[in-house]
Amino acid sequence: MAEQYGITGGTAREISASVEGRVADGTLRPGSSLPPVRRLAEELGVSAGTVAAAYKELRGRGVVMTLGRGGTVVASAPVVTSRRPPRVPSGLRDLAGGHPDPACLPVLNPPARVEPVPGSHRAAPRLAALEEAARDWFARDGVPTGSVTFAHGALDCIARLLSTELKPGDAVAVEDPGFHHLLDLVPALALRMLPVAVDDEGIRPEALRAALRAGARALVCSPRAQSPLGARFTVGRRDELLSVLRDFPDVLVVEDDHNADIAGAAAVSLTSGALPRWAQVRTVSKHLGIDLRWAALACDPATLARHDGRMLLTSGWVSHILQTTVADLLTDPAVTRLVAGAARTYTTRRDALSTALEQHGISSHGVSGLNVWVPVRDESAVVNGLRTRGWWTAAGTRFRIASPPGVRVTTATLTPAESRVLARDFADTLAESQAVYGG
Incomplete structure (x- = not known):
């Protein structure tokens, strides 16, 4: 039955991602029954607990629902939602x-006066002052600044990059352990995850090569302040990774440098390696304030065109009120x-x-x-x-x-x-x- 529905995987996350993929491509339609837990466990060679955990995650996302004796079926209108963190119990x-x-964040000072806008900002989505500050920010750490644009936070940016670059069922190489919201996002986009082991110097070259040989069409990684391990690239590790990536020139490499200014580690970036397809995303939420849902993106020209083309069709631009606030903060010596x-x-x-x-x-x-x-x-x-x-x-x-x-x-x-x-x-x-x- 697992073969009939195309369900694969050896872990709960892999099984749930496989089911989501089958729902996304229409193999499993609303109302379709999933195999009973024990039967699927036997067919996949995993424990019943592993399959039960996968089904529980799918229920939490709204992809499936349980009908008692009727078993587990695909929801009538399946949705994918990121898991919310549990509430912190009182007193802990x-x-x-x-x-x-x-205490380490500045007080935010939005512009005191905002004039009405005649029309929209689609023709000029980026404020010149903030674009200049963003270019200086990237250039300070050796990131190329030929193509720079904005987004509504790191995950918003990464989701747009992956969805414009890949098609459902494609594979993305991700850090393991890695950022939990990214691990939720990739399957939500109907993409497969290929885990890449991480040590204190970042992703391991042999693990990256294995993922790329297995068909990964994109890599998402953190050059420093990697969550949850706290890894950071060293110069030696960066050079090893670039050596691997040069054998796979069609792979889009996305760096998430979300903690750039407070990472406590020097900037060592894959973007310095003249890769054909690359992007680095930076945000200000962790060092300027969580209400500043803004990200800067430096990338190759093709990636910028695809990102901005999709953004033009959706949100259009980042609020100029928000841009003004961020620009003032980035250029304030205090x-x-x-x-x-x-x-x-x-x-x-x-x-x-x-x-x-x-x-x-x-x-x-x-x-x-x-x-x-x-x-x-x-x-x-x-x-x-x-x-x-x-x-x-x-x-x-x-x-x-x-x-x-x-x-x-x-x-x-x-x-x-x-x-x-x-x-x-x-x-x-x-x-x-x-x-x-x-x-």
Whole structure:
């Protein structure tokens, strides 16, 4: 039956993505029945729990629904929705969200007077002052600035790039572990994900080559502040990756440098390698304010034409009120000093937790960005154990495809004194979970 419907996969995420793909291409129509959990598990050679988890995710997205004894069927109007993070229980210290410290953000000052617009901004979507500031921003870090445009945030931009470049069923190489919203977005676009392993220096060259040989037509990666691992490209790793990518000139390479100014790591970018198809996306949400839904995109001319052509047909342009606000912030010396101080603060806090964990014999990852990733054997046991001690952390399952389990801790607001307490509680929780795990 799995073969009949074209359902494949060895993990819950792969199975759910396969079902979504069959719904998108019409193989599975509204009302179509999916195989029973145990039967599909036997046919795919996986556990019943894996298939049950895939079906649960599909129900959460609105792709399928359960009819009791009638089994699981494709919803009458299937939709795909990103998973919302769970509410933080009252009284817990929130270290799960990946958000910046509000104390490190500037106060926003939108323009005081906004004159009525005669018509629309479609003919001139970008303010000259902000385009100049964006070009300076990219050029400072060696990113080519021949073609620059704007979007409504990183995911908005990446979705438009992938949807104009690829067709349903095509494969995208993604980091594993990687940004959870991207891992939701790719299957929502009816695309397949090919996981690429990550270490502290970013995506691994041999894993990237394997994904490209398997047919990936695009790569989405983070050059620094990679979530959740905190990886950053080194010069050596960048050169190795460029060597791999040169054998696949038709692949679109998309860098998400969302934490550029507060990553705590130097800019080392694949865009310096004269790739035929490339794009780098930068946002200001993490260092200027979460209400600033604006992204800058530097890319090759063909990619810019496709992005802007699609945007012209949809939202048309980014609000000029928003553009004015961002331009003023990017060119304000006081804001620049505030952001530089924030970068130092985030580095201090991230390093403090890594050092405290190490003192308890706990290994972790986090050489850049706002998070620390701690490999564990049992995510649920650790997250629940820390919860009983007053900490709310993120289980790694939201960030993983095939990589080993872990827990992500956001350190943006965590003081060094709190890190020492958390590390002690982490050690106690691990000791308890391992005792239970071992029977």
